[in-house]
Amino acid sequence: MPRDRNEVVVDVRGLRNSFGDQVIHENLDLQVRRGEILGVVGGSGTGKSVLMRSIIGLQTPDAGEITVFGEPTIGREETEATDIRKRWGVLFQNGALFSTLTVAENVQVPLREFYRELSPALLEEIAAYKVVMTGLPANAGPKYPAELSGGMRKRAGLARALALDPELLFLDEPTAGLDPIGAAAFDELIRSLSRTLGLTVFLITHDLDTLYAICDRVAVLADRKVIAVGTIPELIATDHPWIQEYFEGPRGRAAASTQELGDDADAVAARHPTEIDATVTDARSQGSRADEHARDAAGNSLGTR
Numbered sequence: 001m002p003r004d005r006n007e008v009v010v011d012v013r014g015l016r017n018s019f020g021d022q023v024i025h026e027n028l029d030l031q032v033r034r035g036e037i038l039g040v041v042g043g044s045g046t047g048k049s050v051l052m053r054s055i056i057g058l059q060t061p062d063a064g065e066i067t068v069f070g071e072p073t074i075g076r077e078e079t080e081a082t083d084i085r086k087r088w089g090v091l092f093q094n095g096a097l098f099s100t101l102t103v104a105e106n107v108q109v110p111l112r113e114f115y116r117e118l119s120p121a122l123l124e125e126i127a128a129y130k131v132v133m134t135g136l137p138a139n140a141g142p143k144y145p146a147e148l149s150g151g152m153r154k155r156a157g158l159a160r161a162l163a164l165d166p167e168l169l170f171l172d173e174p175t176a177g178l179d180p181i182g183a184a185a186f187d188e189l190i191r192s193l194s195r196t197l198g199l200t201v202f203l204i205t206h207d208l209d210t211l212y213a214i215c216d217r218v219a220v221l222a223d224r225k226v227i228a229v230g231t232i233p234e235l236i237a238t239d240h241p242w243i244q245e246y247f248e249g250p251r252g253r254a255a256a257s258t259q260e261l262g263d264d265a266d267a268v269a270a271r272h273p274t275e276i277d278a279t280v281t282d283a284r285s286q287g288s289r290a291d292e293h294a295r296d297a298a299g300n301s302l303g304t305r
């Protein structure tokens with residue numbers, strides 16, 4: 001039976017977080033729907049990562065309610081929340097791979113934690129499958145993180161996040177530090193995994209290209225709460241100054257035109273399938289070059305990327 005795409009998978013209500021005198025969130029509400037890729041944006045330090053940590057139970061809020069798959073996550077012991085934790089995967093900002101373990105061993109960590117009865121042969125088989133699924137060469141499995149490029153490390157982190165076949169994926173700045181071509185390829189990987197596996201994705205990013213390329217809706221954090229959530233055209237229609245500056249500033253416009261070039265490329269590819277890779281890739285690099293110029297011109301006032 002098809003799943004209800006209006007089902008709320010993550011429900012955050014009245015969230016408050018603070019560190020000492022510093023209030024990060026006040027009365028924050030957010031819903032993530034089944035099957036969507038929700039982009040989460042906001043200036044540096046607005047509390048995007050703290051929000052993600054609150055949802056997955058790594059940060060105990062001062063107040064509020066959070067449910068994931070209808071189950072409360074706040075204040076539950078790790079052992080109590082096992083059934084929900086098995087249903088999500090997380091890619092932290094820096095990849096957070098264990099440097100002393102190989103890629104395959106990293107992927108096996110959640111499997112060993114939740115399914116102790118799995119045989120070594122099966123663990124290896126599942127890890128090998130996840131490694132290939134994220135576009136890494138099969139021979140990446142026995143390598144250590146230090147032996148991989150930044151883009152490959154991201155894919156290894158994603159392979160580990162997918163180890164338990166999650167329904168929900170949390171990604172914290174997955175394309176940060178990747179070159180434009182690598183970032184576009186990673187976006188495409190996330191989109192295709194989300195579509196084929198029916199994943200719901202909570203994606204924190206500063207990457208405007210990612211927002212345009214793969215996000216169904218975008219939530220904007222500012223003033224300690226989610227000030228708006230919607231499609232990019234819906235957000236642009238609001239008059240909040242930060243949203244206007246973000247999407248209608250030089251970098252936002254460059255990303256939008258990159259997307260238009262990509263859409264044109266899709267149309268061309270429908271007629272000439274063999275030309276698609278070069279055209280789309282080129283569109284993104286052009287946008288990113290325009291992006292760089294725009295950032296220089298704007299004095300990087302938005303602090304994106």
Ligand SMILES: Nc1ncnc2c1ncn2[C@@H]1O[C@H](COP(=O)(O)OP(=O)(O)OP(=O)(O)O)[C@@H](O)[C@H]1O
Pocket residue numbers: 019024042043044045046047048049050051
């Ligand atoms: N464990 C902690 N102790 C004290 N302060 C913290 C802690 N974790 C986060 N903060 C503070 O909370 C604020 C929000 O941090 P967070 O990492 O969520 O921001 P962010 O929106 O993800 O930023 P960025 O886009 O730069 O990654 C920051 O001012 C940060 O210094």
